[in-house]
Amino acid sequence: MDSRTYYYARVSSKEQNLDRQIAAFKTLGASEREIITDKESGKDLERTGYQALKNAMLRRGDTLVVKSLDRLSRNKADIYNELRYFKENGIRLKVIDLPTTMMDLPEGQEWVFEMVNNILIEVLGTIAEQERATIRKxxxxxxxxxxxxxxxxxxxxxxxxxxxxxIYRSWKAGEITAKVAMEQTGTKRTSFYKLVGMMEGRYNE
Structure with missing residues (x-):
């Protein structure tokens, strides 16, 4: 099966536009059907376009092009995991803002891409671990x-x-309304019914 190239663009909200990323892809010869987009936050990987790209479209030997690494995710640990996934599944990642990843090398020199990929993975893994340590601290x-x-x-x-x-006994006996009971006990609706639940054994607080 022939290898294919796909392009992934993402912005964080529906108000933002994808034009700059798509224009960069088109200068590389991308067609509309090869460009997958999301207008969703990069806080995690659960995005419709990206999940379809990763699980249904990309195959071993294919290439994925992004404008910058943060288009994959804002989370360093997620980027690290995705780079490892691409490496293990034989998918080449090209990042327009990292020119070294964009080079077309003669056959037999693929080790250069392997080296660049390994460096990226190692650096991102270190950064992600530092971020996790900082958050824990x-x-x-x-x-x-x-x-x-x-x-x-x-x-x-x-x-x-x-x-x-x-007040509870009067309310249960129907002598006063719940609204009056709330006023007399100085409670809001949520608190009143939570106290009722606790009184009647529905809550363990």
Whole structure:
């Protein structure tokens, strides 16, 4: 089967346009049917166009062209995993903003692409690990700072008003409406019904 080249463009929202990326692809000879696009955030890989490209279109020996690596994802760990996936599945990635990846080399010199790919994977893997370590450190520092300030993490526990039992009995007996019960107990609708649930054993709080 002949190898094919596909082009992937992404912007983060429907208001942004893909023109600049598509124009760059067309200067490389791309046709409309070879260009796959998404107008979705790069925070993860669950995008309709990208998943179709990866799972239904790209085959071993094919080439994928992107304008820059962050079009694949904004997440360094995801980019790292995708580069490894392409390498393991024999898919060549060309990145317009990384000229070394765009070179057409004589047969037998494919080792140059292999070297570039390995360097990219190693660098991105290191960056991704550093980012994860930084996030973990910030989370730990945030928890420690909150503890030192005496803050209890999470939502404050809901408590029964002092007059709850009396008002609850009147409401259950139909003597007052739920609205009146809320007013007399000083609770909002969500809290009122949560307290009712706790009273009747539906919540374990």
């Amino acid at each position: 910030r989370q730990a520092e945030g928890i420690e700072a909150a503890k030192q300030k005496g803050k209890k993490l999470g939502r404050p526990a809901i408590t029964f008003p002092a007059n709850w039992n009396e």
